[in-house]
Amino acid sequence: MENHNHHDHSHDEHHNHEEHSGHSHHEHHKMMVEDFKWRFWWVLGLTIPILALSPMIQEFLNVEWRFTGDTWILAALSSVVYFFGGWPFLSGLIDELKKKQPGMMTLIALAITVAYVYSTAVVFGFDGHLLYWELSTLVGIMLLGHWVEMRSVMSASAALEKLAELLPGKAHRVNEDGSTEEVPLEDLQKGDKVLIKPGEKIPADGVVVKGESSVNEAMLTGESKPVSKSTDDEVIGGAVNGEGSLTIEINKTGDDSFLSQVMNLVRQAQDSKSKTQDLANRAAFWLTIVALTAGALTFMAWSLFTGQDLSFTMNRTVTVMIIACPHALGLAIPLVVSVSTSLAATNGFLIRNRVAFEQARKLQAVIFDKTGTLTEGTFTVTDILNFNDKFSDDEILKYAASLETNSEHPIAKGILEKAGEGVQEPDEFNSITGKGIEGKVDGKAVKVVSPGFVRENDFDYPKEQVEDISSQGKTVVFVVVDDELCGAIALGDKIRETSRNAIKKLHEMGLEVVMLTGDNQQTAEYVAKELDIDQVFAEVLPDEKADKVKEVQGQGKLVAMTGDGVNDAPALAQADIGIAIGAGSDVAVETGDVVLVKNNPEDVVNLIKLSKATYSKMVQNLAWATGYNVIAIPLAAGVLYTWGVILSPAVGAVLMSASTVIVAINARLLKMGD
Template sequence: MDHENHNHEKDHENHDHDSHKNHNGDHDGHSHHEHHKQMVQDFKFRFWWVLTLTVPIMALSPMIQEFLGVDWRFTADKWILAALSTVVYFFGGWPFLTGLADELKKKQPGMMTLIGLAISIAYLYSTAVVFGFEGDLLYWELSTLVGIMLLGHWIEMRSVMSASSALEELAELLPGEAHRVKEDGSTEDVPVDELQQGDKVLIKPGEKIPADGKVVKGESSVNEAMLTGESKPVDKADGDEVIGGSVNEKGSLTIEISKTGDDSFLSQVMNLVEEAQESKSRTQDLANRAAFWLTIVAITAGLITFGAWIFFTGQSFDFAMNRTVAVMVITCPHALGLAIPLVVSRSTSIAATNGFLIRDRAAFEQARNLDAVIFDKTGTLTEGTFTVTDILNFGDDFSDDEILKYAASLEKNSEHPLARGILEKAKDTWEPDEFNSITGKGIEGKVNGKSVKVVSPGYIRENEMDYPEEEVEEISSQGKTVVFVII
């Protein structure tokens, strides 16, 4: 009798079976995603219009012409400039004006208040100048500020939308229908929405489990990689818990539904994703606090500027107002509205690309201070496929290559992820004469006239077979999966 130890590195083996969207979780995720998509399109649409109008506004602005050393003035140019800027102010600046109103209503002035105040002062002051008030036109400052802020919010909403797509992907893990078992033992196909606690459901090989529950009949292995990150299928038998959205691989299972709707594991994960999207990082909170103080500074600096020019220098009202507006508009930093969204967008994109599920943006931001990371399973760190890395031969009757050939020949009829790794390692195989699955333990059959078993350590322990435990334990302690080949 020869025992061969195959060692496989492991990661996610994704199974793509039927995907449907007619269940509750998907409706919530879909509407959430659609809301973000509409906001992205809204900011994008407003930005491109404002950018288009900014070109003639800049060209018609006397201050910009003076800076460039040109003179493009003509009759009624101020009125055209005012008309274009009015569109920019009300159409492009509308999200910031409504945001200003909301923040003031909540008595929490922040970024929207700062932006809304700056563009309102620039617009109202410049319009007064058009109607005869002595001063400089600041419409160009209005249009550039609105354009940059729209761009920043567009970028931020795009990152939020890409994160919200994770909700749709999670929702699609659930099947659309389930095989509910009737009292007479027959089954009926019903929408997952109609399943209730206590219902019994039949899950056939290759199907997704429709809801959380407990196995009441049958044995099989279940792929939970998409939910738990554990790449190796988990053996399930009578009394074991199963998670909705995981994939049943081999045998048929009958489960009793224990959790549905918001109580299910998948719904709780989706809630965590949604909370993460709505949470703000420390940097974003810092930006909002900075915006609050900048608003106070802008108003205070404006009042001080106005008072200083009027009472201490004896300048005219027009002169003092001109300087006051300039100070208050300049206080609103363009970069603040763009820098934070760019950081959020880039970090979210990198995290999503690498498969990170971010529960709390503030915690994610603090990750830059980490010195060490402890992982609870090897599947999180490995490559995504099983492969043979070590062969321990406990006998002299067969060579390593022969043992591998026997194992691969038997695994040809298996759909287990481990089988793929063994088949890829073997150079050639025989056709098996017999094949049988030992549920939850491995497979057996006849290959090249010999009885062959490919089994788990659990089978060896149950049958009290002897093997060099120290050698096997050394391999297993490295996080490698061990199987035995018995010939």
């Protein structure tokens, strides 16, 4: 066990590591959300006078607000709505047509263009109805839908910014004469020697040339225990130094460093993720075809076979084209997204990537990182071994805890937590380099030492009992009082109670559960056996985690990865759904498609249930939104004209509003699922 009298040193962590591709993408995303919001409020403001000035609305409300030039004012206001409010859809139409993938943007742009061009023709003398009010309400509702939708969609690139922030901004470079100077990180060269003080972050990958310490690499490698470092040991940039000072010689900087490689893995995995078109886009694609076909058929049927005048024919065609673009479809998905996002948040998880979240209903395997996810990630005293009954278990624990009072080491914290109140300060205290600590407690000479120290000094103890406990992946420290070995304290990474329930429920849902860990095979197998896990990958290096996810995906399964460390970030990004444990590192949180706020694996079960419930609500809403069209389009086209039934644009609008209201109410009825 390492010397662990830890002092916390605050240090400057301000830096400039944001000049990477992720940053600009993140900013662009934020700007787009603001853009939709800004356009929406403008259009809403203009829609009020447009509705008031529209003859059809006045007729509907049975009022007469006509005055000279009112039509020109109406046309001017509507032009602003069309060109300014409609711009995202018009530019989206061009993008979709370039990609030969007509979708929602094409459908909206088509409907607003038809309404605008037709109404403008009426202003200039064409015989027909002004449909500017249709144009403005359609643009307003579509902007609102896209704004709501985009706010709930995450920008995964923020993960790369968080990774860069793990590195300190400056480093203490050691000069030839032994003096140190503070230099910016980017000035470090391969071969430079750097001093790392207690509590500081390691600025770059390197090899220890002087000093001894324990280093916390948990955020990078997933190894739960702090790792002892002395001369010739390698250290990773971004890890946190413990209680000793280290001088390292840098052997990797910039793109070669471990952290840069993790960032590249995250970037690659994010880029290679399939950009699944969501449901609404598929519906919009078919509705575009339906709208164009119905419009063309309506125009041809009335002009070729009935001899109706152009005004009547155009009116029918335009009504069909506008009705084919339902307001309800624009809101069908965003409203469900909005409700499910807030419902998820109140239940302790945040949805950051909607497409991935919707996929959760189809999951076949869930991979869990062990440390900090299935386990607590903190050391807890699990056993106290008493070798000679000279002291009670409590006394052994109290002696050890008294020595550990001043330490910040995770093992010390575990012992102190178990000992509780009434622990006294030691009279004397000293560290035994790399082997443990010693001091005077109640006039007795007490040592808390590692198995190595016990072996070197040929102490006699029940080896089988200790080996049995070690085989469960536990850390054992020995307590020596007045040069006599009295007992040992075993500490383990405690398995969360909620992990058992979560895995049981996942099995009931027919999912396979896989565990992934950087820990040794013994520890991994012990935890897997305890939790009834189907498949285990142990001793997995950080850059191999994403490969293991690929391996499970290669079995033809849709895979979710649940983890909390930086080392999990590439794996989270590689998985079909990345589920980040919120109490873990910021980076994992930023890479996750879904973030579990409460460190509770059972939330993975709730997430899958909510995904299923959300999907079925979306399908119901799309059925309402498009079902309305199935009835309204033929009526608008005039199939029942012979019987005197014809759908005027005004009645079409009422029907459209009704379907929008139904969709909105249905979305609000979303529940977590059974």
